Amino acid sequence: MSDCIFCKIIKGEIPSVKLYEDDDMVIIKDVAPQAPVHLLLLPKQHFANIMEMTDEQAQILGRCLKKLSALADGFGLEGGFRLVSNKGADACQSVEHLHIHILGGKKLADKMC
Numbered sequence: 001m002s003d004c005i006f007c008k009i010i011k012g013e014i015p016s017v018k019l020y021e022d023d024d025m026v027i028i029k030d031v032a033p034q035a036p037v038h039l040l041l042l043p044k045q046h047f048a049n050i051m052e053m054t055d056e057q058a059q060i061l062g063r064c065l066k067k068l069s070a071l072a073d074g075f076g077l078e079g080g081f082r083l084v085s086n087k088g089a090d091a092c093q094s095v096e097h098l099h100i101h102i103l104g105g106k107k108l109a110d111k112m113c
């Protein structure tokens with residue numbers, strides 16, 4: 001999508017710290033980290049959130065999460081991590097391209113909100 005900031009990051013039109021890339025996704029560092037390790041998993045296909053996800057995109061996302069499980073230790077997440085995907089105004093979603101926050105690198109708060 002031409003005006004989507006994450007599509008531009010995926011295409012390399014906006015710089016980012018890219019830690020991983022394959023045919024399905026990129027994993028980058030979040031520009032405003034909220035934990036010692038704060039990464040974003042960006043599926044390469046543009047869809048705004050899980051409500052807009054097709055069955056095929058759901059399969060791709062499943063592959064991405066499976067791959068993440070193999071990569072996590074290499075990202076400094078040996079102690080565990082939290083996955084968050086904000087959807088809509090109440091969740092304060094600010095970028096309308098589905099993304100999974102990957103948070104860790106310390107003991108996280110035991111309450112989500």
Ligand code: DGP
Pocket residue numbers: 005009014016017028029030031032040085086092093094095096
């Ligand atoms: P959300 O609120 O779930 O839509 O989070 C969007 C996240 O994206 C937020 O943590 C900041 C991050 N972000 C926004 N713009 C950029 C950018 O240009 N580069 C990087 N690396 N992260 C960005």
